[in-house]
Amino acid sequence: MSSMEKGTPKRADLLQGTLDMLVLRTLIYGPAHGHEIGKHIQRTTNDFLQMQHGSLYPALHRLERKGWVVSKWETAPDRNREFKYYRLTDKGRKQLVFEESKWKQMSEAVARVMWPAAEEN
Amino acid sequence: MRWWWQIGKCNADVERELQSDLELEEEEQRERGASSEEAHYCARRAFGNTLLIKEQTLEVWGWLWLEGLINDVRYAARGLRRSPVFTFVSVLSLVLGLGLVTGIFGVLNAVFLDAVSARNPSDLRYVYPGDSDVSFSYFQYLSSAKDPLVVGMAAYSAERFSMRSENDVESIAGDVVSPNFFDILGIEPALGRSFLSSDRQGDQESHVVIISNTFWKRKLEGAPDVLGRTIELNREPFTIIGVLPSSYRSIHGYGMSPDLYVPVTQQLVGGLGDPDAGSLQLVARVLPNVTAAQLKASLLGIVQEWRQRYPDNKRCIGD
Numbered sequence: 001m002s003s004m005e006k007g008t009p010k011r012a013d014l015l016q017g018t019l020d021m022l023v024l025r026t027l028i029y030g031p032a033h034g035h036e037i038g039k040h041i042q043r044t045t046n047d048f049l050q051m052q053h054g055s056l057y058p059a060l061h062r063l064e065r066k067g068w069v070v071s072k073w074e075t076a077p078d079r080n081r082e083f084k085y086y087r088l089t090d091k092g093r094k095q096l097v098f099e100e101s102k103w104k105q106m107s108e109a110v111a112r113v114m115w116p117a118a119e120e121n
Numbered sequence: 122m123r124w125w126w127q128i129g130k131c132n133a134d135v136e137r138e139l140q141s142d143l144e145l146e147e148e149e150q151r152e153r154g155a156s157s158e159e160a161h162y163c164a165r166r167a168f169g170n171t172l173l174i175k176e177q178t179l180e181v182w183g184w185l186w187l188e189g190l191i192n193d194v195r196y197a198a199r200g201l202r203r204s205p206v207f208t209f210v211s212v213l214s215l216v217l218g219l220g221l222v223t224g225i226f227g228v229l230n231a232v233f234l235d236a237v238s239a240r241n242p243s244d245l246r247y248v249y250p251g252d253s254d255v256s257f258s259y260f261q262y263l264s265s266a267k268d269p270l271v272v273g274m275a276a277y278s279a280e281r282f283s284m285r286s287e288n289d290v291e292s293i294a295g296d297v298v299s300p301n302f303f304d305i306l307g308i309e310p311a312l313g314r315s316f317l318s319s320d321r322q323g324d325q326e327s328h329v330v331i332i333s334n335t336f337w338k339r340k341l342e343g344a345p346d347v348l349g350r351t352i353e354l355n356r357e358p359f360t361i362i363g364v365l366p367s368s369y370r371s372i373h374g375y376g377m378s379p380d381l382y383v384p385v386t387q388q389l390v391g392g393l394g395d396p397d398a399g400s401l402q403l404v405a406r407v408l409p410n411v412t413a414a415q416l417k418a419s420l421l422g423i424v425q426e427w428r429q430r431y432p433d434n435k436r437c438i439g440d
Contacts, residue, residue, distance in 0.1 A: 033138075033142065034138060035142040035146060053139075057139065057177070061178050065182060079148075081144075083138075084137070084138040
């Protein structure tokens with residue numbers, strides 16, 4: 001196995017964990033369906049993060065499988081049609097706290113390496 | 122206990138979820154002023170390959186149903202271990218229940234489903250005595266067999282034999298049959314030969330026996346060199362000359378399966394010379410297309426002849 005191949009799943013893991021965190025964070029505001037969640041992340045990051053549906057839906061189902069969110073078909077208030085709404089569970093809330101602190105540590109560590117001067121100031 | 126319906130449900134659910142979100146995307150595009158064709162196209166492009174998304178989403182659930190099943194089994198096993206009495210009683214009732222059902226099916230299968238073994242069974246007729254008798258004498262058999270509509274007639278009688286093997290004596294079900302019995306039915310033994318007319322009945326004691334496949338396997342370990350061996354029946358040695366095929370089903374039907382067959386002798390059934398005594402059942406192979414009514418009318422002539430010759434039905438055949 002080459003080092004390239006070894007590196008690939010790790011990078012995917014990081015991205016996957018990040019997306020999970022963003023989805024959990026989005027659900028803090030209340031239940032939302034897949035389309036809303038994707039749109040929200042995209043808008044909030046000023047379209048910096050283009051939501052890939054191929055990542056979003058597997059992520060939602062992965063979170064549901066882990067018990068961090070639950071899903072239910074409900075009628076949208078403005079559309080008169082049913083959508084699959086995801087709702088954060090207590091377990092998901094705890095996970096979000098954990099992911100957040102992990103992300104903070106990670107970004108602080110990266111920042112210390114990247115901008116040592118800024119740290120000294 | 123979600124695993125068993127999860128697979129189908131999951132599939133439809135993902136499909137519906139993607140469809141509803143795709144439609145919403147399309148609606149939003151239209152609301153922004155796109156033509157419905159543009160909206161459709163843009164929504165599709167934004168979503169990408171929906172089939173692939175569906176696949177990837179379903180993969181998330183992957184083997185969950187199996188994991189669920191394993192967990193259920195594990196949970197059940199733990200519960201069973203914790204209450205051994207309950208487990209014992211449950212397993213016992215299952216075992217008894219299954220055993221009973223299997224047993225009942227075995228009987229039903231033998232009684233109702235297994236056909237009696239015979240070649241061209243449509244030409245075979247059971248012959249019953251008309252009056253209160255339940256069986257025929259040997260004399261009646263011999264004269265009935267001369268009926269012109271009959272190709273051949275066989276006689277048989279279900280008996281029990283005491284069989285001695287080493288220090289053990291057991292009661293064995295066997296049929297005493299006329300030597301042409303298997304020829305009339307059209308049955309060939311799987312091993313050895315059928316009875317010959319030289320294995321003659323009457324006063325000559327022939328002492329040969331054809332055994333059933335079950336008996337061969339159960340009592341003689343299915344030995345290939347079984348032909349020519351002797352077994353002791355009613356304290357007389359009988360030489361094994363044939364083994365029936367395992368598919369053979371006895372003419373008695375109802376799952377009755379005699380272990381062995383011996384040719385009829387005076388000693389075995391008794392009263393061979395007595396027209397008044399006998400315990401024989403008859404089966405006839407008739408000429409093609411002979412109806413039961415025709416056969417009955419034809420046999421009636423023979424019956425009337427008996428009555429004339431033996432009005433009191435007491436005299437011996439040799440008289």
